[in-house]
Amino acid sequence: MTNETDLLIIDRILAGDQAAYAGLVDKYKRYAYTIAWKILGNKADAEDAAQDGFIKAYHHLKSFQRESKFSTWLYRIVFNTAISHKRKNKHTFQSIENTIIEYSYEAQGGLEKNDKQYFVHLAMSRLNQADRGALSMFYMDEFSLEEIADITGMAANTLKVRIHRARLRLAEQLKLILKTEAITL
Amino acid sequence: MERITEKQRNLLSQYVDGTLSAEERKSVDITLQTSEPMREHLSLLNLIGQTLKEKRPEPLAKNFTEQVMINLLEYPISTPSSLRNGIFLLIGVLLAVGVALVLVGKGVFDATLTSLDPSGFEVTRRLLKNPIPTISLSGKLLVNCIIILNIALSWIVLDRTILKPLFQRRMRA
Numbered sequence: 001m002t003n004e005t006d007l008l009i010i011d012r013i014l015a016g017d018q019a020a021y022a023g024l025v026d027k028y029k030r031y032a033y034t035i036a037w038k039i040l041g042n043k044a045d046a047e048d049a050a051q052d053g054f055i056k057a058y059h060h061l062k063s064f065q066r067e068s069k070f071s072t073w074l075y076r077i078v079f080n081t082a083i084s085h086k087r088k089n090k091h092t093f094q095s096i097e098n099t100i101i102e103y104s105y106e107a108q109g110g111l112e113k114n115d116k117q118y119f120v121h122l123a124m125s126r127l128n129q130a131d132r133g134a135l136s137m138f139y140m141d142e143f144s145l146e147e148i149a150d151i152t153g154m155a156a157n158t159l160k161v162r163i164h165r166a167r168l169r170l171a172e173q174l175k176l177i178l179k180t181e182a183i184t185l
Numbered sequence: 186m187e188r189i190t191e192k193q194r195n196l197l198s199q200y201v202d203g204t205l206s207a208e209e210r211k212s213v214d215i216t217l218q219t220s221e222p223m224r225e226h227l228s229l230l231n232l233i234g235q236t237l238k239e240k241r242p243e244p245l246a247k248n249f250t251e252q253v254m255i256n257l258l259e260y261p262i263s264t265p266s267s268l269r270n271g272i273f274l275l276i277g278v279l280l281a282v283g284v285a286l287v288l289v290g291k292g293v294f295d296a297t298l299t300s301l302d303p304s305g306f307e308v309t310r311r312l313l314k315n316p317i318p319t320i321s322l323s324g325k326l327l328v329n330c331i332i333i334l335n336i337a338l339s340w341i342v343l344d345r346t347i348l349k350p351l352f353q354r355r356m357r358a
Contacts, residue, residue: 018258021253021257025250025253029245029253046242047245051252117236135237139240164195174233
């Protein structure tokens with residue numbers, strides 16, 4: 001039913017009612033931003049990527065195949081836009097990412113639980129971009145595995161294997177970090 | 186020290202995802218009671234899941250929708266076929282220029298001379314008292330003018346339908 005409503009709005013936009021697009025932006029901005037944030041890790045870049053994603057989707061509305069849900073199609077565009085933003089900002093992003101981790105660690109310092117959370121984020125930063133993106137979206141609890149597969153452009157089985165392996169790698173990294181920390185202490 | 190196998194790791198992943206059957210789950214529960222490395226791995230998986238679920242972004246800017254709509258106005262919608270049409274039009278114009286140049290080069294229009302006598306028209310004879318001199322036109326000159334106009338047109342087509350959208354797209358990418 002939601003997709004049917006979206007399709008009606010799309011028809012209006014294609015007929016020249018540009019303002020109708022605001023309804024779609026309002027409806028999907030939160031998840032679009034969250035997807036971009038999961039990949040980029042900071043508010044400013046995530047907002048930029050989500051905005052660009054919405055603009056690209058608008059310009060390609062004519063090419064939208066109505067067999068799939070509009071939301072899935074839009075999230076895929078946002079996902080790809082965020083990945084390309086990430087590639088562009090690769091060098092500067094690394095320092096931003098570390099800053100965020102440092103900040104949350106320092107701000108919440110002292111508590112054992114928060115120490116462990118910090119180590120999880122540290123271990124995550126050691127994973128490759130694709131693994132990190134897949135894992136983050138998997139734990140968002142907002143999308144099914146099939147939807148994540150559609151958004152990331154992977155086959156569902158490939159994604160399943162990727163998430164499984166990424167989680168194992170993350171656990172291994174975390175174990176190493178925790179061991180090192182235990183020795184240091 | 187005891188290490189867990191790949192199979193046990195897979196089982197634990199499925200255990201935390203809740204995708205095991207009741208029987209398999211029971212079997213993992215029993216193994217967990219006796220295996221310290223498995224318990225350790227399970228606690229890591231739980232910690233990962235809990236941390237990543239808790240990781241939420243900062244709130245989105247309140248004027249996000251307005252910003253998107255403002256940016257949309259800056260980049261008006263373009264039809265996906267315009268680039269293709271532009272290329273076809275450009276090819277057509279260049280083809281016409283090419284044919285005309287070949288014909289001019291071969292001297293096809295050299296002998297084509299015509300004159301335009303405005304006094305021959307009934308209307309001009311009635312309106313004007315003094316006769317207008319006859320204008321002589323060379324076919325070659327006329328075709329050369331058309332070629333120049335076509336080259337100018339091809340530049341405009343190239344700019345508007347190919348280069349401009351291309352650069353706009355690259356700027357937005």
